[in-house]
Every structure is written in structure tokens, then in C-alpha cells.
Ligand SMILES: Nc1ncnc2c1ncn2[C@@H]1O[C@H](COP(=O)(O)OP(=O)(O)O)[C@@H](O)[C@H]1O
Ligand SMILES: O=C(O)C1=C[C@@H](OP(=O)(O)O)[C@@H](O)[C@H](O)C1
């Protein structure tokens with residue numbers, strides 16, 4: 001089990017927001033399907049821990065200079081996945097706070113291998129909430145065609161990959177992002193107590 005050492009929940013909000021002193025990797029890495037709440041909960045979690053937040057999708061968009069939906073349309077999914085593998089590898093090596101990955105990052109075996117050295121939280125979500133939260137919208141290009149069936153298939157195919165890389169699974173169905181954040185915080189405390 002990877003040791004966890006999050007900053008205390010009452011971390012000084014005025015302190016420099018980077019990571020935990022002496023810890024040379026992200027405090028935790030969030031994985032899960034689109035709509036699981038990785039980006040939303042990641043931000044809340046980082047604020048509670050007093051550390052930085054990074055999202056590999058945002059990094060990819062900054063580097064490419066366009067939204068992910070445009071990368072899919074202009075350059076194709078394979079190109080996006082290559083950018084994603086590079087962005088995830090760089091973020092795992094350099095980020096020290098809370099890191100959210102895109103839902104498909106775990107499809108790459110090389111990424112799953114890299115995640116072995118990290119504390120990984122799988123935010124799980126079932127079809128009803130995943131559908132509601134994504135609105136099955138065009139902002140997520142994978143869901144552009146037959147979104148409900150695609151989401152159902154994606155959840156079934158990826159669950160074993162999320163479970164493979166995860167140290168802990170936090171179900172998010174029917175609870176709000178603040179409640180998910182509290183659940184993740186206590187899971188991190190439990191892991192720290194065990195390590
Ligand atoms: N636990 C939750 N309950 C209700 N809505 C949520 C929850 N988590 C996230 N959301 C909403 O669902 C949408 C997708 O969340 P997001 O954080 O982008 O998910 P992800 O990054 O995992 O795809 C956002 O509108 C967000 O506000
Ligand atoms: O599941 C996927 O393959 C994807 C999920 C998206 O991120 P979120 O999981 O944050 O929505 C984004 O990386 C891209 O649209 C592809």
C-alpha cells in the first residue's frame with residue numbers, strides 16, 4: 001500500500017499551495033469514469049487539504065491550445081491519447097497536490113504501470129448518475145454518438161481497469177460533491193493510519 005500523508009484538514013489557507021513538505025508525489029490521484037466528479041471533487045479536496053489541484057485534461061487543453069472536443073475532431077482520438085499519456089506522466093512526476101486524470105487515462109497500460117507508485121482513489125459512479133452529471137453532452141466527444149449505450153459500455157469495460165490501479169474505491173452515487181470529498185478525506189485518513 002502506498003503511504004499517504006495529506007496535509008491536515010485545517011491546513012493554513014494562507015500557506016504556499018503546492019504539496020505536502022517532504023512528499024515527492026501527488027497527495028492522491030483521482031480516476032473514474034466521466035461524470036464521477038474527478039475534476040469537481042479534486043478541486044474541493046485540494047482546497048480542504050491546502051494543496052494545489054491539477055487536472056490532466058486542463059493541461060492537455062493548455063498545451064494543444066484548444067478544447068478536448070476539438071482535439072478529437074481535428075486530430076483524432078489516438079492523438080488525444082498520446083497527448084494524455086504524456087500529460088499524465090509529466091503530472092505524476094511533477095505535481096505534488098491532488099491530481100485528477102481524464103476518464104480514459106487508465107486505458108493505457110503504461111499509465112496503469114506508472115500509477116502503481118501512487119495513491120489512487122477510484123471515484124465510482126453508476127449509469128443513472130453518470131448520465132445525469134455528464135448530460136451526455138458534446139463536451140465529452142466519446143459520448144457524442146448513442147451516449148447512453150456508450151456510457152453503459154464504457155462503465156462496464158473500464159471498471160476492472162479503475163479497480164486495478166486503485167488503492168481505495170469511493171462510490172459517488174446519490175451524494176453531492178461535498179459529501180464525496182468528506183468520504184475521500186476519511187479514506188485517506190484510514191490509509192494513513194494503516195501505513
Ligand atoms: N457527486 C456529485 N453529485 C452531483 N453532481 C456532481 C457530482 N460530482 C460531480 N458533479 C457534477 O457533474 C458534472 C461532471 O463533473 P466532473 O467533475 O467534470 O466529472 P469528471 O471530471 O469525473 O468527468 C459537473 O457538472 C459536476 O458539477
Ligand atoms: O473517458 C474518456 O475517455 C474521456 C474523459 C474526459 O475526461 P473526464 O473523465 O474528466 O470527463 C476527457 O479526458 C476526454 O473527453 C476523454
Ligand SMILES: [Mg+2]
Nearest residue numbers: 038039057102
Ligand atoms: Mg474531469
